[in-house]
Amino acid sequence: MKKQVVLYKKLSPLLMARLHEQAEVTLIENLDAEGLGKLRDALPRAQGLLGASLKLNAELLDLAPNLQAIASVSVGVDNYDIDYLTQRHILLSNTPDVLTETTADTGFALILATARRVVELANMIREGKWTRNIGPTHFGSDVHGKTLGIIGMGRIGEALAQRGHFGFGMPVIYHSQSPKPAVEQRFNAHYRSLPELLQQADFVCLTLPLTAETEGLIGAEQFALMRPETIFINISRGKVVDETALIEALRAGQIRAAGLDVFEREPLNQDSPLLQLNNVVATPHIGSATHETREAMARCAVDNLLAALAGERPVNLVNVGAWRG
Numbered sequence: 001m002k003k004q005v006v007l008y009k010k011l012s013p014l015l016m017a018r019l020h021e022q023a024e025v026t027l028i029e030n031l032d033a034e035g036l037g038k039l040r041d042a043l044p045r046a047q048g049l050l051g052a053s054l055k056l057n058a059e060l061l062d063l064a065p066n067l068q069a070i071a072s073v074s075v076g077v078d079n080y081d082i083d084y085l086t087q088r089h090i091l092l093s094n095t096p097d098v099l100t101e102t103t104a105d106t107g108f109a110l111i112l113a114t115a116r117r118v119v120e121l122a123n124m125i126r127e128g129k130w131t132r133n134i135g136p137t138h139f140g141s142d143v144h145g146k147t148l149g150i151i152g153m154g155r156i157g158e159a160l161a162q163r164g165h166f167g168f169g170m171p172v173i174y175h176s177q178s179p180k181p182a183v184e185q186r187f188n189a190h191y192r193s194l195p196e197l198l199q200q201a202d203f204v205c206l207t208l209p210l211t212a213e214t215e216g217l218i219g220a221e222q223f224a225l226m227r228p229e230t231i232f233i234n235i236s237r238g239k240v241v242d243e244t245a246l247i248e249a250l251r252a253g254q255i256r257a258a259g260l261d262v263f264e265r266e267p268l269n270q271d272s273p274l275l276q277l278n279n280v281v282a283t284p285h286i287g288s289a290t291h292e293t294r295e296a297m298a299r300c301a302v303d304n305l306l307a308a309l310a311g312e313r314p315v316n317l318v319n320v321g322a323w324r325g
C-alpha cells in the first residue's frame, strides 16, 4: 500500500510526479490560517511530511500518531523539536551541501552591497538625486584586502572563506566550536576567540546554526567590541542576534553597516527600524533562493523522504538516535 505523504510546500511538476508514483500525496499550498487548518486535518493520517518554514512543535506532532519521517527542505533544523522527534523515532532529514555555494554567494552579495553602498546609491539615482559627481559623503569602503571574520566555520562558512581568500585577497579569521586545521591551511585562516574576532574583523559574518547555545549570541556586549568600520553580515538565523541591540549599534555608529538576510521575526515587519536605516541592506531570507538550488533542495528532500518511508536510512538523517535499522 502507498504511504501517506503530506506536503506543505509545492514542488516542481517533475518531483510531484515522482512522489505521486510512490505515495498518496496531500498538498497544502499555503501555510495561511486555512492551510494550517488543512494541515491539522491531514496530520492524523500522515506517515511522511515534507516542507519548510513551519515550526513543527510537539502540539502539532501529537496530531500525527503515524508519522515516520519528516523531510525538511532546508539545512537549518531550528524549526523542529529534535529530542521529541527522536523519542518518537521519527526520522528528520535536511538538505545540506546543495545550497552551500548559493548561500555563500548571498553572503558575498551582502558584503559587497553594504561596503559599496549599492542599494542606497542605486536608490539615490532612482529618486532623481544624482545631480552632480558624487564625493566622499557617498564613498564606500574596500572589500578586497579587508579582514573577513566568520563565526561558524561549517559548510557555508568555508564557502565564504573560499570567496574571500581566493577572490578578494582577504585575510580570514574565524571562530567556531573548535579549530579546523584543514581550513586554516586551505585559506590561510586563523582561529580567534569570539571577542578577538569581533575586535579584529572588518566584516563579521554569521554562518552558524540557531541552537539553544547560539540564540542571542550577538548582543549589546558583542556590538560594543566591534569598531565603527565593522560591517555586520547575518545569513544564519535572526535569533542568533539581539535585533534591538543591533539597531542601537547601527544608530549609535558603533558599527558601519549591516547586511541581513534573516530576522528575529519573518517576514520582517514593515515598521522595523532596520528599514529606516540607509546603512542596512535587508533581503527577505533569500540565502538559497535560486531556481537551481531550490530545485536541488526539493529533490534532496524527496530522496530523503522516500528512502525513510521505504525503511532505508536517509542520506541526510539529522537525528541519528531515531534510527532503528
Ligand SMILES: NC(=O)c1ccc[n+]([C@@H]2O[C@H](COP(=O)([O-])OP(=O)(O)OC[C@H]3O[C@@H](n4cnc5c(N)ncnc54)[C@H](O)[C@@H]3O)[C@@H](O)[C@H]2O)c1
Pocket: 075, 076, 077, 096, 097, 099, 100, 103, 151, 152, 153, 154, 155, 156, 157, 175, 176, 177, 178, 207, 208, 209, 210, 211, 213, 214, 235, 236, 237, 261, 262, 285, 286, 287, 288
Ligand atoms: N539565509 C539562508 O537562507 C540560509 C541558507 C542556508 C543555511 N542557513 C543557516 O546557516 C546555518 C549553517 O549552515 P551550514 O550548512 O554551514 O551548517 P554547518 O553545520 O556545516 O556549519 C555550522 C558551523 O557552525 C558551528 N557552530 C555551531 N554552534 C556554534 C557555536 N555555539 N559557536 C561557534 N560555532 C558554532 C559548527 O561547528 C559548524 O562548523 C544553517 O543552520 C542555517 O541556519 C541560512
Ligand SMILES: O=C(O)[C@H](O)CO
Pocket: 052, 073, 074, 075, 076, 077, 099, 287, 288
Ligand atoms: O536553512 C536553510 O536551508 C535556509 O535558511 C532556507 O530555509
